[in-house]
Amino acid sequence: xSVLTQPPSVSGAPGQRVTISCTGSSSNIGxxxxxxxxxxxxxxxxxxxIYGNSNRPSGVPDRFxxxxxGTSASLAITGLQxxxxxxxxxxxxxxxxxxxxxxxxxxxxxx
Amino acid sequence: xxxLQESGPGLVKPSxxxxxxxxxxxxxxxxxxxxxxWIRQPAGKGLxxxxxxxxxxxxxYNPSLRSRVTMSVxxxxxxxxxxxxxxxxxxxGVYYCARGGExxxxxxxxxxxxxxVSS
Numbered sequence: 001x002s003v004l005t006q007p008p009s010v011s012g013a014p015g016q017r018v019t020i021s022c023t024g025s026s027s028n029i030g031x032x033x034x035x036x037x038x039x040x041x042x043x044x045x046x047x048x049x050i051y052g053n054s055n056r057p058s059g060v061p062d063r064f065x066x067x068x069x070g071t072s073a074s075l076a077i078t079g080l081q082x083x084x085x086x087x088x089x090x091x092x093x094x095x096x097x098x099x100x101x102x103x104x105x106x107x108x109x110x111x
Numbered sequence: 112x113x114x115l116q117e118s119g120p121g122l123v124k125p126s127x128x129x130x131x132x133x134x135x136x137x138x139x140x141x142x143x144x145x146x147x148x149w150i151r152q153p154a155g156k157g158l159x160x161x162x163x164x165x166x167x168x169x170x171x172y173n174p175s176l177r178s179r180v181t182m183s184v185x186x187x188x189x190x191x192x193x194x195x196x197x198x199x200x201x202x203x204g205v206y207y208c209a210r211g212g213e214x215x216x217x218x219x220x221x222x223x224x225x226x227x228v229s230s
Contacts, residue, residue: 002157034214038158045207045223046150046158051216089158093215099173100215102150102158 003028004090004103011109012080020106022073022090028101030071033093037066037075040087049088050075077108085110113138115208115221123202123228129195133208133221140189141166145218146211147184147191152223153204163211164191198228 005023012018022035029035037050048057050066053073063084065076073092077084090103119131133147140147149161162172164182172180176195184191195202205225209217 034216036214036216038217040158045220046217047220048216048218051212051218052214057218091158091160091215091217097174099162099171100160102160105157 002104003094003097003101004092006088006090006103006106008104009107009109011111013111014080014082016080017076017078018080018108019077020075020088020090020108022075022092022103024071024073024092024094026071027096028071028092028094029068029073031095033095035066035068035073036091037064038089038091039084040089041083042086046089080108080110082110084108113210113219115210115219117206117208117221117224119206119224119226121225121227123198123226124230125199125228126197129193129198129202129226129228131193131206131208131224131226132190133192134188134190135210136189139186140184140191141186144213146213146215147182148209148211148217149182149193150207150209150217150220151202151204152207153201156204161193161195161206200228202226203228 038046040046053068054066146163148163181194205223209220
């Protein structure tokens with residue numbers, strides 16, 4: 001069981017905005033550790049989507065944005081597109097575990 | 112362009128040791144301040160961080176796997192390795208190697224290699 005909790009699924013129509021939450025605790029997100037987000041398209045390798053809470057690697061569309069507040073972080077996708085249908089994972093460091101952890105993962109469905 | 116490629120047996124018997132190697136091409140494993148990382152994913156499930164190794168040999172492992180994991184780096188071959196001992200069926204899945212940044216972000220991934228633990 002991961003220490004970072006995400007909703008199992010979110011969905012939205014094309015063009016809509018969806019958000020994915022990543023809820024942690026005082027030993028990870030709440031302790032100030034960075035949150036990173038990954039996108040895993042069906043049958044492919046995960047890809048870094050957001051790093052350091054809100055930074056996009058080169059090539060990632062600005063439709064994707066990340067934020068962090070307190071013991072939680074969020075990934076927002078605006079202007080949802082069919083190609084955004086994928087699994088999304090958050091990641092952070094946990095001081096009580098002395099290691100990195102991934103969130104439980106969220107499947108995004110485009111209606 | 113940096114590329115990573117995992118290699119190793121696709122089938123391992125229970126109680127044996129799983130050994131995987133990640134070969135790095137398109138750049139030196141010694142350049143930059145990167146952490147060479149292993150992640151795994153059981154079929155249909157989420158990602159699990161296994162651990163990472165720095166070029167000087169310092170390691171950090173997932174506490175749930177720490178007693179069974181050993182990572183090493185071979186700069187002469189531009190590769191790093193994972194050994195997981197006493198495997199069980201629960202260790203079946205796709206194993207990825209990746210290049211990580213200082214804050215754990217996984218910047219570049221290998222294609223992954225499937226490992227099945229079965230007799």
